[in-house]
Amino acid sequence: MSAIILISNDDGYRANGIASLLNFVQDLGITYTIAPDQEQSSCGHALTLHRPLRVTKEGKHLWSVDGTPTDCVHLGLRSTVLPQQPKLVLTGINHGSNLGDEITYSGTVAGAMEACLLGVPSIAFSCLSAGHSRNDLEALRLWVHHIVTYVLKTGLPKGTFLNVNFPDPRRSKIEGLRVTTQGTRVYGAEVVEKSDPRERRYYWIGGDVIDQPTEPGSDVEAIESGFVSVTPLHLKLTDHKMVTALKQTNLECNHLASSLLSNNDISDSLQNLTNVIPLERP
Template sequence: MIDLSTARILISNDDGIHAPGLKVLETIAKSICDDVWVVAPETEQSATGHSLTLRRPLRIHKHGEKRYSVDGTPTDSVLLAMNEIMKDHKPNLVLSGVNRGGNLGEDVTYSGTVAAAMEATLLGVPAIALSQYFEDSNRVEWETALAHGPDVIRNLLKATWPANTLMNVNFPDLISKLVKGVSYTRQGRRKIGDDLAKGYDPRGEEYFWIGALRSQQEFLQGTDLHAIVNGSISVSPISLDFTDMTTLKKMQEAGQ
């Protein structure tokens, strides 16, 4: 359990230092804690996953008191925040987001938002990734995340969770008063990339553009995807241990 009255919160994202969702998360964080730091990528880093920059130097730019950007990935941002910018007084909670768009199902393996929370978790700090799902990119219900975010975070922090686990929160595409509550869910399945668009550039070179998700899908009850399409806030614990224990046990038994 984290005492928010004495907490130090680091926030980051994958949409970049100037993203509207980051401003929403700053407001959420400052409503529950007095000591909030921002260290985010300098530019958008969506779908970078848990990538780390190793082939070039990274630079930190200061934008104001307790506010910095890093010219790298979300993982780079959290790593430099913890081991350089805040090394003398590290945070005891990391919040990542609020992402413009959901991070549901296997999105978590691609997501830079979730990756920032992963990096914090690996560094021993509890972390929550937050995303605002939308169906129409011209209308993002930021007020929903803003209205419900503080209570969701406070409730999660009343309990403890394993050291290798992060929390993945998604807000539905509804105005705040229509949200049906919070559902604690498992990771669903929904695959992006089935729809490839092929074209040719002005030089006649062929290119491919990864298309959108299939719009009509049914999702299993109890999953993050089912919760979101049915109007609930989804909260999923995500483990960093990818080991399939059932299969491992069978292999060990077969080897005996």
């Protein structure tokens, strides 16, 4: 029986990346595409709740939505838009990387995350740099096919999805594939302030990468070395070390009373926490 595959992205249904992704996996099952009607980059895991969503049929097995990638995936899995229930969700191929801290902003990653939350295996695909033609992306065909085939055969653990990043195929040959951890990318917090012809202020939020520490085994290191990065991500965000540290303080209690937390108790609690995370005292 053929796999039912839902494809989405955050660059919009007309983007070269999603067209290439669809082309790469068509032989692996029955594919449906539900994607935003315009670019939704950096929208994160936003779900539209304050207005109705409009869905437009753009072609055979292709729909556009005036919403976010999360909206698109949610509609594909929980509405009657599609005639069949997808068993795998793919997002991308994003025009630009989603490495390290970038995943918290990414609409591409959020689409895969939404599928994961709804119990469907998913993979997010991104490619370093932007402006790729479909011919540029052709170098990724075998890698995409290899990864999707693997997931179709083996599945993924509940609550886990894959975040895949490719080096820019225009720069050099891909060296191989590495299973990685989430790395770190630090952006400058740049906000450009200007005024329009009516002297009303407006702002552009931006900033370039100013630091990306080399962490062995990370997605950032793999991409810098010319490898495809495959990072398993899960939705459990609890900091277990911090839970243990906080349980050793007086923060946890059954009730509050004026005598429960004296100044000395608070001081001792802060002192204990400084072993885990530095705290500034007033």
